[in-house]
Amino acid sequence: MSTIARVDIDASVRQALAEDLAPTALWSLLLDVFERRAAQRSPAMVRQQWESDRFVQPCAIDQRTLNTLDAHLLAAAANFEALELSPLAPLAACSSVALTSQNRIVSTARGSEIVSDPTNVLALECARRLRSAPGAVVKLTTSHRCVRAQPVPKRPGFAAHFRMFCLASAAHERKDHGFVAEALIEHIRTHIGALDRLEKHGYQFPDRSLRLLATPERRHIAERIASAVPEIPATLQTLEHRYYDGLRFMLDAGTPDGNPVPLIDGGAFDWLGKLTDNRRMVFVASAMGSQLAALLFRRVALIA
Template sequence: MSVSERTWITAGLPSGAYEALTRELPASRLWSLLLEVVDARAAARRPASLMEQWDRDRFVGLAAVDQRAQLEVDRHLLDAASAFESIELSPVAPLGVCSSMGRASQNKVLSALRGTEVVADPTNVMALECARRLRRDPQAVVRLATSHRCVRAQEIPKVRGFTAHFRIFCLAAAGLERGNHAFVVGAIAEQISVMIDALERLERHGFAFPEKRITVLASEAKAALGDRIAEKVGRPRIARGVLDHQYYDGLRFQIAARSTDGVDVPLIDGGAFDWVARLASNNKAVFIATGAGSQLVPLLFRQSGSNS
């Protein structure tokens, strides 16, 4: 937040109030204070204001997708990920789960009360669960899958199907690294293969993903690992690229396809992250996660005339 924005927001507050709220007041008292404020605000609302917000607020409106169509897609995705434990996440997560680990701005997240935020990215939350399990059993290999409706407060791309709240299908794997980086190479290759299988399953049920492109990106230091991942997946025409994005821990992959509108859509994104290593206080811990824009599938990739 810029200085001018903060000045505008805090204008009219007593001197020292902002510092007290952000740094001095204990968390339990701060949440209690905010609950009182919200309770008073809610009590003052009238039906007309609720309808006005329902009509204009991008966070609360209906999803763009038919629920039956979305459930059909989720079923095929989960079937492809049969080796992964399917979990159902809470709608909220600990405050800062995205901004403290993934370095995303908290202003792009829908912050809530009682030390929570609405889930903006399930992979960050899955990292918490993976770290909890590894701390309990360091020799465990954790594989998790979930489908979750997320909310983000960031600018929305002007592309059909992109909305403030949307469904994401996610995979996560965590474990201690073995010799020769076998875990990270195997886990990324596995998740790429699962997502390719998922798209092929969907293609047998009325969806089309023409011009699929798989790209494996790696930092210069991990270029050899990128080559090994591409070789292990064993698919022809896997493109390679250089990764210069600090969000990932040196390795990333992307799968894109052309929609029925003829638009090139980045549909699946995954890679390695250092989150579980930091959460579990164990530098040997590896975390691999993938996110697929599953809501885009019934909106942009269903073949004309197909209902199954």
């Protein structure tokens, strides 16, 4: 059920705005509305929003720290092509293929949305490339500031906007789920390598552990993945979250107070099959909460 308050307007007007108006006509109408609203705002009103709106507050982490962190993470992902994404994505970039609500995303008046999850945008780019070259293997990475509209946990490091380091791999599936297994192993190893690299530059990620979650029919793939990364303790669990396509991994690290933090999350997704109309096209994505890493796991000043 939507958590957005419904405005009391005539049902025919709501129908026209929601469904009947052509997209270009709707965008033009909304742009006119926002232009009029902006004309009514005083500098004092803008200042008050700057001071109180969680969506516009600056990040709590120093920008130099984040820039250096990004450099180390991207260096660890040398086998992936690095993309600098636009701050905007097509409207419904997430909700059209994934189990998420558009109400959790900041939509714009121009038929687009602010990027809330870079992995969905990377899936779009993978689909574009594979439609023109179906036999290709696409491997992409990015570090991106995201904005999400859902309530924020009242815990250190969580905010309405935050930085994520992402990996994405896509290709036509091979026999015995060969590509998905290989891609997940590469993602896990790349993230482990990134943590190892950061530990040489002022970070500590103690008590690391790997959780592999799979549906019963894909448990054998999870077992194959676990055996391929013996350098980290792994546990196998049953996957119940329908957001993933049968396989998920989570990489945790311990904070000084001894509590494990789920720092890295990834898995297989069915998005590429939907975007290309080819169910044999498979997509693996993973992400690290890099802003969370800077806040909780940085021990000393970074050394370039």
